[in-house]
Amino acid sequence: MGILWEVDADTGDRKLKGTNDQNSDIEESLTGTDQDDWNPTGLATANRIIVNCSSNTEITGIEAPAVSVNQTVMIINIGTANLKLTDEDSSSDAENRIVNNDNKDIELKNGGGVTLTYLQDQARWFSLMDKK
Numbered sequence: 221m222g223i224l225w226e227v228d229a230d231t232g233d234r235k236l237k238g239t240n241d242q243n244s245d246i247e248e249s250l251t252g253t254d255q256d257d258w259n260p261t262g263l264a265t266a267n268r269i270i271v272n273c274s275s276n277t278e279i280t281g282i283e284a285p286a287v288s289v290n291q292t293v294m295i296i297n298i299g300t301a302n303l304k305l306t307d308e309d310s311s312s313d314a315e316n317r318i319v320n321n322d323n324k325d326i327e328l329k330n331g332g333g334v335t336l337t338y339l340q341d342q343a344r345w346f347s348l349m350d351k352k
Contacts, residue, residue, distance in 0.1 A: 244268060250277040250303065256311045259283035266293055273299030281312020282345055285338050292348075296333040303328040305336075305347070315343040 246262040252275025260269060263283055285291040297303040304327045307320040318336065320326050326334055326347060335348040 245270060247272070249274065250299070251275050252277055252301070254278040254280065254311070256280045256309075257283055257313055257316045263293075264291075268294045268296065271295060271297050271299065271303055273297055273301040273303045276301045276304070278304045278306055278309075279318075280306050280309035281316035281318060282336070284315045284343065284345075288340060290338050290340055292335065292337040294333055294335045295328070297328040297330060300330060303332075305334065316345075318345045318347065320347045321349050 244265065244267040246260055246266045246268075247270045248260045249272045251273075254277060258279050258281065260266075263269070264285065282293075295303075295305070304325050305318050305320065306325045307323050308317050319342075326349070328334060336345045337348055338345050
């Protein structure tokens with residue numbers, strides 16, 4: 221289940237806006253063309269993105285959700301090639317960038333996944349991975 225948060229512009233408090241239980245999975249095939257400001261069809265309501273990488277691909281940023289919405293998505297690579305999520309990559313607009321633990325890129329091999337959450341007050345996607 222994906223959770224959508226709304227941020228009060230005056231107080232900065234977060235309120236539950238809703239969930240995106242239905243039609244929350246989207247599938248995307250990537251063929252080696254790097255993705256800047258990636259915006260797959262259905263992203264706005266997705267909580268899981270199942271990616272089939274047939275060639276190594278980098279995602280430098282993901283389209284930010286609508287203003288006042290904090291979105292959480294899981295990205296899962298089911299392809300034979302690697303999917304790399306680059307950290308704070310200037311190839312994407314600032315508000316679409318991904319912040320990874322220890323400022324390192326995340327590489328997802330076949331079967332690998334990562335959860336990202338968008339924080340409006342930071343204007344970034346943050347990876348939710350345990351530090352190793």
